[in-house]
Amino acid sequence: GQNIDQPTEMTATEGAIVQINCTYQTSGFNGLFWYQQHAGEAPTFLSYNVLDGLEEKGRFSSFLSRSKGYSYLLLKELQMKDSASYLCAVRDSNYQLIWGAGTKLIIKP
Amino acid sequence: TAGITQAPTSQILAAGRSMTLRCTQDMRHNAMYWYRQDLGLGLRLIHYSNTAGTTGKGEVPDGYSVSRANTDDFPLTLASAVPSQTSVYFCASSESSYNEQFFGPGTRLTVL
Numbered sequence: 001g002q003n004i005d006q007p008t009e010m011t012a013t014e015g016a017i018v019q020i021n022c023t024y025q026t027s028g029f030n031g032l033f034w035y036q037q038h039a040g041e042a043p044t045f046l047s048y049n050v051l052d053g054l055e056e057k058g059r060f061s062s063f064l065s066r067s068k069g070y071s072y073l074l075l076k077e078l079q080m081k082d083s084a085s086y087l088c089a090v091r092d093s094n095y096q097l098i099w100g101a102g103t104k105l106i107i108k109p
Numbered sequence: 110t111a112g113i114t115q116a117p118t119s120q121i122l123a124a125g126r127s128m129t130l131r132c133t134q135d136m137r138h139n140a141m142y143w144y145r146q147d148l149g150l151g152l153r154l155i156h157y158s159n160t161a162g163t164t165g166k167g168e169v170p171d172g173y174s175v176s177r178a179n180t181d182d183f184p185l186t187l188a189s190a191v192p193s194q195t196s197v198y199f200c201a202s203s204e205s206s207y208n209e210q211f212f213g214p215g216t217r218l219t220v221l
Contacts, residue, residue: 004151033209042199042212043152087151095206096167099151 002026004100006088011106012078020073020086020103028093034062034073035087037102043087047073075105083107111135115200115213122190122220130185130216132200140203141183142210143167143175145196152199158183159206190220 003025012018024032031050035043049055049064049071061074073086085102092098113134122128134141139160144152154167158177172194174186183202187194197217201210 042214045209045211048209089152096154096157097152097210099153101149101151 002090002092002098004088004090004098006086006100006103008101009104009106011108012075014078014080014107014109016078017074017076018078018105020075020088020105022071022073022088022100024069024071024088024090024098024100026090026092026098029066030091030093030095032062032064032071033089033091033097034060034071035089037085037087039084046086078107080107080109113200113202113211113213115198115216117216118214119217120219122187122218124191124220125189128187128190128218130187130198130200130218132183132185132213133181134183134200134202134211134213135181136202136204136211137180138202138204138211139180140206140208140210141177142201142203143173143183143185144199144201145169145194146199146215147196155185155198190218192220194218195220 005023034046037043047062054063059076064071087102088100089097116131142157143155156175158164161180199215200213203210
């Protein structure tokens, strides 16, 4: 079967750094996506990794290791507006996205 | 630019009734998708369309049907709603199946 695992919830402090992990087992791999979803809103695209390594985009970075079936999303200089759910999704051999249940990130002042 | 819109925003539906959820995008994207999102579960793909005139089944297609008569519209129909179809439904589109997906605001459906 196909499986995407992420922690259910994490808490961090404003101004700090947090790393959200994602492990996956899928039928084929054609890229990994991270999305942000604020409560009651639609998911919005954050990052995409298809090759091993780190992709940096401002305060957000995403890392991929295909051999380990592992990715993480790194958020720096946390702001209160970063309180949201972060969704990991893998594009499988059929080019469809398989989604994790999401990690709810709570930022405390 | 509106992007991708969905209607209605929310709906309460009696079990056994039919309903069509509407989705329209103005980005001229080739691919469109319908997902449902339930608490504690990841987004699950219901149906998809890689280009106008074609559709395919996703992970959870039973009880749902779609059509793709043109590029912009991708309606989702529940022929005879059941309580287990209570969920938040998101429509998404992408330039192709190789690109990132953009999501509509969602429709919250309650089936009683």
